[in-house]
Structures are given as structure tokens and as C-alpha cells.
Amino acid sequence: MGTERGLLSRACGLLLAALLASGCLSLRWRRSTTDRPPESERLAALVPGVSDLDACLHELGAPNEVWELPGGGTALAWAWSKSRSLGASVSIPLAEHANASFDYDRADATREAYVAFFDRSLVLRELRRGRLADLRAATSPSLPEPLLEPDAEQ
Amino acid sequence: MCAMKTPWIPVLLCLLVSGCFVSRSTRNPALAQQAIADLPRGTDAQQVLDVLGAPSQVVQLGLRSAWLYEHVNHKRAGFTAIVVTLLNEDLRSDRVWLFFDEQGKLAHAGGSFDADGAKWAMPWQDLDGN
Numbered sequence: 059m060g061t062e063r064g065l066l067s068r069a070c071g072l073l074l075a076a077l078l079a080s081g082c083l084s085l086r087w088r089r090s091t092t093d094r095p096p097e098s099e100r101l102a103a104l105v106p107g108v109s110d111l112d113a114c115l116h117e118l119g120a121p122n123e124v125w126e127l128p129g130g131g132t133a134l135a136w137a138w139s140k141s142r143s144l145g146a147s148v149s150i151p152l153a154e155h156a157n158a159s160f161d162y163d164r165a166d167a168t169r170e171a172y173v174a175f176f177d178r179s180l181v182l183r184e185l186r187r188g189r190l191a192d193l194r195a196a197t198s199p200s201l202p203e204p205l206l207e208p209d210a211e212q
Numbered sequence: 213m214c215a216m217k218t219p220w221i222p223v224l225l226c227l228l229v230s231g232c233f234v235s236r237s238t239r240n241p242a243l244a245q246q247a248i249a250d251l252p253r254g255t256d257a258q259q260v261l262d263v264l265g266a267p268s269q270v271v272q273l274g275l276r277s278a279w280l281y282e283h284v285n286h287k288r289a290g291f292t293a294i295v296v297t298l299l300n301e302d303l304r305s306d307r308v309w310l311f312f313d314e315q316g317k318l319a320h321a322g323g324s325f326d327a328d329g330a331k332w333a334m335p336w337q338d339l340d341g342n
Contacts (some may be wrong), residue, residue: 073224076294083295089335090301093326115322122306122329124271124278132273142335180320 084143093122093138096172103175104185111180122171123190128199137171137190156172173197231292234332239284240268243306248281248323257316268308275314282307285327289334302339304330 100117109117116136121134151158171190175183175197186193247263260279267279283306290299306327311320331339 070220070267073294084297085295086297086299087335088297088299088301090303092303093305094340111320115309117278119324120280120309120322122307124273124280124309126271126273128317130274132278 078152082149084147084202086147088143088145090141091139092169095138095170096136101172104170104182106182109182110184111176114176114182115172118172118174121174123194125194125198127175127197131183132176132180132195133169133173133194134176135173135190135193139169141168159196231290231297232287233290235288237286237288238327239286240282242283242306242327243281243323243325245323245325248321251310251318251321253318255318256297257312257318260310260318273311276319277312277316279312280307281310283327285330287330287332289332291334298335300333300335300337302330302333304328315335 096118103117111132111134118136120183122137123135125133127133147164169190170187171193173186173188173190175186177183221287229293234342242341244264251260251263257277264281268282269280271280283307288299288301290297292298304321304326306325308321308323310318313319333339
């Protein structure tokens with residue numbers, strides 16, 4: 059009886075402490091998932107130099123992004139992302155007009171993709187996996203050089 | 213002892229459940245799968261517009277073009293118990309890309325229909341049932 063009462067009072071104490079701390083302490087666990095990666099069996103069915111656009115669309119479905127490649131080719135990307143983050147923040151009022159806070163977050167978010175590169179005849183040339191932003195930046199046509207400013211003295 | 217414990221249970225339950233939520237948001241209406249499947253190769257871009265309406269995105273590929281029709285389903289589930297917050301977000305989409313040739317005729321089409329697969333879950337739960 060005495061032990062039970064002790065346990066109960068400790069639990070109540072813990073709950074009270076947590077309630078009192080809720081204004082200045084918070085712990086977060088967050089997961090975010092966007093789309094899913096293509097199945098490996100379906101990727102294996104694609105052969106560079108042989109498979110065409112129709113075969114890729116048939117095996118992998120509709121891509122997330124499409125863009126033009128320099129030289130008239132086309133790139134299709136099947137992308138997905140999975141991120142988990144754990145975070146904690148503590149905020150303590152130190153004086154009447156001062157507030158100390160600490161925030162910690164650890165996240166590993168990336169948007170990965172399989173990118174299929176097609177030539178002008180829409181035949182698959184290469185299938186690459188990587189970060190979508192990197193693959194897209196490396197293969198998008200570069201912007202035209204800005205026009206030279208006319209010489210002000212002329 | 214039982215009488216002493218009992219009043220705490222509803223209080224605890226109220227505290228735990230008060231920070232619980234599920235939400236769902238969508239972007240664009242669901243795609244008409246049958247209408248898309250019925251589009252024959254060689255359909256004119258104008259006819260596609262008449263059937264499906266304006267696409268979400270148009271990409272110019274030289275003289276060719278590709279149109280995206282997309283429907284997004286985004287589900288969130290969250291739980292806050294005093295100092296701990298758990299949040300899960302799952303976003304999946306239906307997408308159809310239509311590729312038009314230099315004459316503006318439908319040449320290729322591909323579709324993925326996964327929007328209904330978005331789930332409400334907690335961060336530790338398996339979303340794909342593996």
C-alpha cells in the first residue's frame with residue numbers, strides 16, 4: 059500500500075514537473091515522406107541504347123519532372139524523399155527582459171531521384187541515381203550569357 | 213486505492229488526447245483516369261485541352277512539349293503530449309505526362325496513380341507495409 063502510494067505520488071510529481079516545463083521545453087520527432095522510389099525490378103528492365111521513352115513510361119510510370127537537355131535530348135526524373143528529424147528546444151527566462159533559448163535539430167532530408175537521359179530520338183542513353191537538384195543543375199541547359207552592357211563612354 | 217486512481221485516468225486521457233490531430237490537403241482535383249486512357253495517339257493538343265482542361269505544367273522540349281496533369285494528396289498526423297510532439301507527413305500523387313510531337317500531336321503518355329496510397333501514421337510506423 060505504502061509502495062503504491064509512493065509510486066503514485068512520484069508519477070504525479072513527474073507529471074506536474076512535465077506540465078510546468080511544457081512552456082519552456084519541447085521535444086520533436088518528425089517524419090516526412092514524399093512519393094516512393096521506383097522498384098528495382100522495373101529499373102532492371104530498362105536497357106540504355108535499347109529502351110525508348112514508351113518503355114520507360116511503361117515500366118516506371120509518370121515521372122516527377124521533365125526537362126530539356128542541351129543538344130535536344132530529354133531528361134525524366136522519378137523522385138522521392140524521406141526525412142526524419144529529431145529536435146529539442148529549451149527556453150529559459152533569465153531576467154525580466156532577457157530570454158535564453160537553445161534549439162537543436164538533426165534532419166537528413168534529401169530528394170533523391172533516378173534520372174533517365176534520352177537522346178533526340180527518345181532512346182534511353184543513361185540512367186543515373188543521385189540528388190535531384192544536383193543532377194538537374196548539372197544537365198540543364200545553361201542560361202544565355204547576359205548581354206554586354208554598352209560602354210557608357212561611347 | 214482504486215477510487216484514488218480512477219479520477220486520474222480521465223484527466224490523463226484528456227491531457228494526452230488534447231494534442232492529437234489528423235489533417236488532409238489536396239492539390240488539384242483527382243485525375244479522370246478513363247478519359248486519359250481513352251486518348252488515342254495522334255490526338256491534337258487542342259482536343260486534349262478540351263477533354264482534360266489546362267495542365268498543371270507545360271515543359272518545352274525544343275519544338276516538342278510535355279504536359280503534366282497532377283493531383284496531390286497530403287496527409288498529416290500529429291500528437292503532442294505535454295513536452296513531446298510527434299508528426300508524420302505523407303505526400304503522394306497521381307501524375308500523367310503527355311508528350312506532344314513537333315506537330316502538336318500526342319505521341320507518348322505515362323501515368324502513375326498513387327495518391328490514394330497516402331497514409332496517416334506515426335513516425336515509427338511502416339508506411340509501405342514491408
